[in-house]
Amino acid sequence: MPLVDEIAGFHPEMTAWRRELHSHPETAFEENWTAAFIADKLSAFGLPFESGIARTGIVATLKGRLGEGPAIGLRADMDALDITEMTNLPYRSTISGKMHACGHDGHMTMLLGAARHLAANPDFAGTVHFIFQPAEEMNGGGKVMVEEGLFERFPMERVFGLHNWPGQAFGSFSGKPGPMLASSDLFEITVKGRAAHAAMPHLGIDPVTVAGELIGALQTIASRTVDPLEAAVVSITQVHGGDAWNIIPDEVVLRGTVRTFQPAVRDAVEARVKAIATGVAGLHGATASVWYDRRYPPTVNTAAEVALALDAAGAAADQDHVIPDPASSMASEDFAYMLEKTPGAYLWLGSGPGPALHSSGYDFNDELLPLGASYWVRLVERLLAPTA
Ligand SMILES: [Zn+2]
Numbered sequence: 001m002p003l004v005d006e007i008a009g010f011h012p013e014m015t016a017w018r019r020e021l022h023s024h025p026e027t028a029f030e031e032n033w034t035a036a037f038i039a040d041k042l043s044a045f046g047l048p049f050e051s052g053i054a055r056t057g058i059v060a061t062l063k064g065r066l067g068e069g070p071a072i073g074l075r076a077d078m079d080a081l082d083i084t085e086m087t088n089l090p091y092r093s094t095i096s097g098k099m100h101a102c103g104h105d106g107h108m109t110m111l112l113g114a115a116r117h118l119a120a121n122p123d124f125a126g127t128v129h130f131i132f133q134p135a136e137e138m139n140g141g142g143k144v145m146v147e148e149g150l151f152e153r154f155p156m157e158r159v160f161g162l163h164n165w166p167g168q169a170f171g172s173f174s175g176k177p178g179p180m181l182a183s184s185d186l187f188e189i190t191v192k193g194r195a196a197h198a199a200m201p202h203l204g205i206d207p208v209t210v211a212g213e214l215i216g217a218l219q220t221i222a223s224r225t226v227d228p229l230e231a232a233v234v235s236i237t238q239v240h241g242g243d244a245w246n247i248i249p250d251e252v253v254l255r256g257t258v259r260t261f262q263p264a265v266r267d268a269v270e271a272r273v274k275a276i277a278t279g280v281a282g283l284h285g286a287t288a289s290v291w292y293d294r295r296y297p298p299t300v301n302t303a304a305e306v307a308l309a310l311d312a313a314g315a316a317a318d319q320d321h322v323i324p325d326p327a328s329s330m331a332s333e334d335f336a337y338m339l340e341k342t343p344g345a346y347l348w349l350g351s352g353p354g355p356a357l358h359s360s361g362y363d364f365n366d367e368l369l370p371l372g373a374s375y376w377v378r379l380v381e382r383l384l385a386p387t388a
C-alpha cells in the first residue's frame with residue numbers, strides 16, 4: 001500500500017498510543033485523561049491548540065508553509081462506551097464498566113499520527129484544523145462543539161470524518177454522496193390504565209394488554225406507512241411495568257428508537273408513533289402520553305467532498321481498495337451536526353472480519369493506524385495543494 005513513508009516509520013509508536021488510550025476509556029464529556037493525553041502529544045509536535053471546547057474537546061490548528069489557501073477540518077471522536085470489556089488483552093480497559101468498543105481510540109491515534117507528520121512537514125497552502133470531539137456515542141458532543149462556535153472560531157470550508165467499519169474488506173475505504181447513516185430519535189410511551197386485582201381485570205383498565213397491542217401496532221409504521229422504497233426502523237427496546245404476580249399495574253412504559261434517512265419519513269414516523277399510541281390506548285379506555293426526542297440527524301455527505309475523499313483514499317490505500325457506493329447504515333453518528341453546517345464527507349475504513357462495534361470482545365485493529373493517518377495526509381495534500 002502506498003502509505004506515507006514517515007508515517008509507516010512510526011507505526012510502532014502509534015500502536016503504543018492507541019493501546020494506552022484503549023486502557024483508559026472515558027465516556028461522554030468526561031474524557032479528561034484522554035484530552036490531557038492528546039494535548040501532551042500536540043504540544044510535543046509543536047502544534048498550537050485550544051481545549052475545553054464542548055468541555056473536553058480540542059482543536060489544533062496548523063498553517064501550511066506554502067502560503068495562503070483554504071481551511072479544512074479533520075475530525076476524530078474521543079469517547080468510550082459503558083461496556084465491560086471481555087477481552088484478555090494486556091492493554092484492556094483499566095476502568096471498570098467502560099470500554100473503547102467503537103474504535104475511537106484508533107480514530108484519535110490516526111489523527112494524531114497525521115498531525116505529527118504534517119506538523120513536521122507542513123508542505124501545503126492553507127490551514128488544517130484537527131478536531132478531537134467528545135461524546136459521540138449518545139450525547140451529541142458534535143452538536144455541542146457546533147453550538148460552542150466550532151465553525152466561527154475555526155472557520156473552515158470543508159470537514160471530514162473517518163470511522164472504522166468491521167465487516168468491510170480490511171484496509172478499504174468507502175463512502176458516497178447523500179445519507180451514509182440514519183437519523184436517530186428516542187421515544188417513551190407511558191400507557192396509563194387503572195390497577196386492579198389480577199383475578200378481577202374487569203374492575204380496572206389493563207395497561208399491559210394495551211402495551212402488547214401497541215408493540216405490534218407500532219410495527220405497522222415501517223411496513224404500512226412508509227414507502228417500501230424508503231428506509232425506516234421502529235424498535236421497541238424497553239418494556240417496564242408491574243411488580244407483582246397478582247396485580248394489574250397502573251401503567252406500563254415502552255421505550256424505543258426510530259431511524260430514518262429522509263426528513264419527510266422522519267416527520268411521518270413521529271406523527272404515527274403518537275397517533276398509534278393515543279389511538280390504541282383510547283380504544284381500551286386507557287391513555288398514552290408520548291415523549292419523542294429528535295437526536296442525531298442523518299449523516300449526509302456532499303458529492304464533491306466524497307469524490308475528493310475517495311481520491312485521497314485511493315492514494316493512501318490503492319484504488320482497488322476504494323468502495324464508491326456502500327450500502328448506508330441505520331446506525332447514526334453525531335458528525336452529522338458538522339455536516340449540517342459545512343460541506344464534507346464521512347468515510348468508513350474497513351477492518352475486515354471480527355467482533356462488531358459495541359461488542360465486549362471488540363478491539364481496534366492496529367494495522368489500520370498508518371493507513372488511516374496516511375489517508376488524512378493525502379487528503380490535506382490534495383485539498384491544500386498550492387496553486388501554481
Ligand atoms: Zn459507537
Ligand SMILES: [Zn+2]
Nearest residue numbers: 102103104163
Ligand atoms: Zn463510533
